[in-house]
Amino acid sequence: MPNTIGVIDCTHVHIQAPRQREWEYVNRKGRHSINVQLVGDADLAITNCVVRWPGSVHDARIFRESRLFTEFQTNRPDGVILADSAYPLLPWVMTPFPTANTPSQKRYNNAHGRTSPGTVDTSAGALFHTFEKITEDEEDAGVS
Numbered sequence: 001m002p003n004t005i006g007v008i009d010c011t012h013v014h015i016q017a018p019r020q021r022e023w024e025y026v027n028r029k030g031r032h033s034i035n036v037q038l039v040g041d042a043d044l045a046i047t048n049c050v051v052r053w054p055g056s057v058h059d060a061r062i063f064r065e066s067r068l069f070t071e072f073q074t075n076r077p078d079g080v081i082l083a084d085s086a087y088p089l090l091p092w093v094m095t096p097f098p099t100a101n102t103p104s105q106k107r108y109n110n111a112h113g114r115t116s117p118g119t120v121d122t123s124a125g126a127l128f129h130t131f132e133k134i135t136e137d138e139e140d141a142g143v144s
Contacts, residue, residue: 001094001115005079006039006047008087010059013051027055037062039081059086082115 012033018025025032033055039048053062063069063083072081072092080094089095096113100106 001080001082001111003079004042004082004094004115005077006041007082007115008037008039008048008063008093009084010035010037010062010086012036012055021054024054024056031055035059035062037066039068060088063087082112 012027012029012031013036014031014033015025017032022032025034027033027035034051035053035055035057037048037050037053037059038046041047048066048068050062050066050068073090077092080092083093083095085095085098087093087095094112096109097105100109
């Protein structure tokens with residue numbers, strides 16, 4: 001997609017149930033997690049990360065409360081961020097049409113879908129795989 005500076009999405013990092021306010025960490029799938037917001041670019045680099053919200057918090061709220069949102073509302077970026085339908089449509093955030101009624105809307109949704117899915121998931125997967133590998137290496141070395 002032309003003029004795209006990033007793709008935004010949230011991903012759930014599973015955790016053990018916390019002792020305090022446990023219910024806040026239960027996500028829509030019934031598992032305890034932290035909902036992590038990531039912005040990734042075309043090179044799969046993570047350019048923005050928010051790690052502070054319990055799993056029950058919706059992606060749109062995390063976004064609205066983020067510094068990225070505040071900054072870009074004040075100082076519009078030179079480009080757009082692609083997002084799924086959980087996010088608001090803004091001059092600098094492009095979401096798919098909920099219902100593509102025209103050929104041009106269908107073409108847009110197809111282009112959006114080819115560009116955005118997987119970018120954040122691939123970046124997050126690579127990041128989590130790296131940490132899993134580090135943890136495994138530390139366990140093998142007797143470090144904990």
